[in-house]
Amino acid sequence: MTALDDATATDARLPFHMRGNYAPVMEEVEAFDLPVIGSLPPELNGRYIRNGANPKHGPTMHWFAGDGMLHGVRLRDGRAEWYRNRWVRTKALAGADRMDAITGTMDLTVGLANTHVVRHAGRIFALEEGSFPNEVSPELDTLGPYDFGGRLHTPFTAHPHTCAETGEMHFFGYELVTAPFVTYHVADAAGNLVHSQAIDVPGPTMVHDFALSRNYAIFLDMPVVFDLDLAIKGTMPFEWRESYGARIGLLHRDRARQGEQPRWFDVDLCYVFHIMNAWESDDGTTVYLDAGRHASMWKGGADKFEPSYLHRWAFDLTTGTVTETQLDDVSHAFPRIDDRRTGLVNRYGWCVGPRPGSDPNSMNAPTNVLKYDLVTGERAFHDLGPSSMTGEPVFVPADDAAGEDEGYLVTFVYDAAENSSSFVVLDAADMSAGPIATVPVPQRIPHGFHGSWFADE
Numbered sequence: 001m002t003a004l005d006d007a008t009a010t011d012a013r014l015p016f017h018m019r020g021n022y023a024p025v026m027e028e029v030e031a032f033d034l035p036v037i038g039s040l041p042p043e044l045n046g047r048y049i050r051n052g053a054n055p056k057h058g059p060t061m062h063w064f065a066g067d068g069m070l071h072g073v074r075l076r077d078g079r080a081e082w083y084r085n086r087w088v089r090t091k092a093l094a095g096a097d098r099m100d101a102i103t104g105t106m107d108l109t110v111g112l113a114n115t116h117v118v119r120h121a122g123r124i125f126a127l128e129e130g131s132f133p134n135e136v137s138p139e140l141d142t143l144g145p146y147d148f149g150g151r152l153h154t155p156f157t158a159h160p161h162t163c164a165e166t167g168e169m170h171f172f173g174y175e176l177v178t179a180p181f182v183t184y185h186v187a188d189a190a191g192n193l194v195h196s197q198a199i200d201v202p203g204p205t206m207v208h209d210f211a212l213s214r215n216y217a218i219f220l221d222m223p224v225v226f227d228l229d230l231a232i233k234g235t236m237p238f239e240w241r242e243s244y245g246a247r248i249g250l251l252h253r254d255r256a257r258q259g260e261q262p263r264w265f266d267v268d269l270c271y272v273f274h275i276m277n278a279w280e281s282d283d284g285t286t287v288y289l290d291a292g293r294h295a296s297m298w299k300g301g302a303d304k305f306e307p308s309y310l311h312r313w314a315f316d317l318t319t320g321t322v323t324e325t326q327l328d329d330v331s332h333a334f335p336r337i338d339d340r341r342t343g344l345v346n347r348y349g350w351c352v353g354p355r356p357g358s359d360p361n362s363m364n365a366p367t368n369v370l371k372y373d374l375v376t377g378e379r380a381f382h383d384l385g386p387s388s389m390t391g392e393p394v395f396v397p398a399d400d401a402a403g404e405d406e407g408y409l410v411t412f413v414y415d416a417a418e419n420s421s422s423f424v425v426l427d428a429a430d431m432s433a434g435p436i437a438t439v440p441v442p443q444r445i446p447h448g449f450h451g452s453w454f455a456d457e
């Protein structure tokens, strides 16, 4: 199979994720001292790095199955010093298989590294939920699979969460063939893996994210179920199966160390890719979870992404009941908060939202940056224009003392009319303000998944 390029990206026979700006780019480029429209805040010293699926060897069966590619912008003293993009040099990119065809065992050093990029205890990890992290350098070079000095024995989620109060990174891994299907892990602030614990769930499902509050790790057990027969056929191995049910489990973080299991709450059938945050009432008797709720996922086909709506589950620990509330009737994707509020009550959240009037079911409709004020219930949009699609907005505080929305949003924006991409800095407090800075980059950046701001340390 030949590599794809833009010339083939409009071929309607290709799946959606190989066309338009979902199509991969085949060049690894770099550019220095990029032009800036507006002015970059001089306090933004660091790197914005974003991950995404960018298949190198031809069409993949699913959007999520492409090789990871990182796109990075380095800012210093008000200048955009460089842009570069690099495939993560995974073993999968080099042709290795995850599963040993003879023994059936999974090689956790083989993964796509295509979903997220995070930093913990000075190490930067490119993450994809089926394998160990791949450590990368600040210059986007691949250092290789990382297993916490031999202590990690499961895959590593693409969505770890770092406790705002302890600096611990809480995460999990899920597996598909043999129990335990979910394992919970904690790495301390220094990066040592200090706790690993099997979580009892009825079967193998796709578990994309989880949540953290001050006292609880919160697990989602939802009906996107793994089917080994589908996997053997080589098709998408997950399917929507309502009979599995849907439940959310609250595991007390301290009592977990003594082996306690989560307390499970049955919830209405749904799927959740991404949580916004979780927190607790002052008296500790209620735990709140805000997340993007999809009414279903991949019902009738693995390219059918139901839109998600901001939703709140309130778990009453006294009565053992859960109350569900849809918070908005406008869909969203990729919710983010000020990470300094992880596990604590947050007032603000930022997401990707449909441009008013566009089709929330379309994967190619123009999008805006959306801001929620969860205290007033207000929702505001930053309008990027009729031909633009934004990536996940990542919040960067203006300084250590800044309030919850006092800072910037950074992301990549694609303009379909120009077939070009820019790194954009917005005012996180004021969605009506124009961009603070726009940095055109020298090639289009395909729609991807998640990214992070890595301030200079």
Ligand SMILES: [Fe+2]
Pocket (backbone or CB within 6 Å): 115, 158, 159, 208, 273, 274, 449, 450
């Ligand atoms: Fe994700």
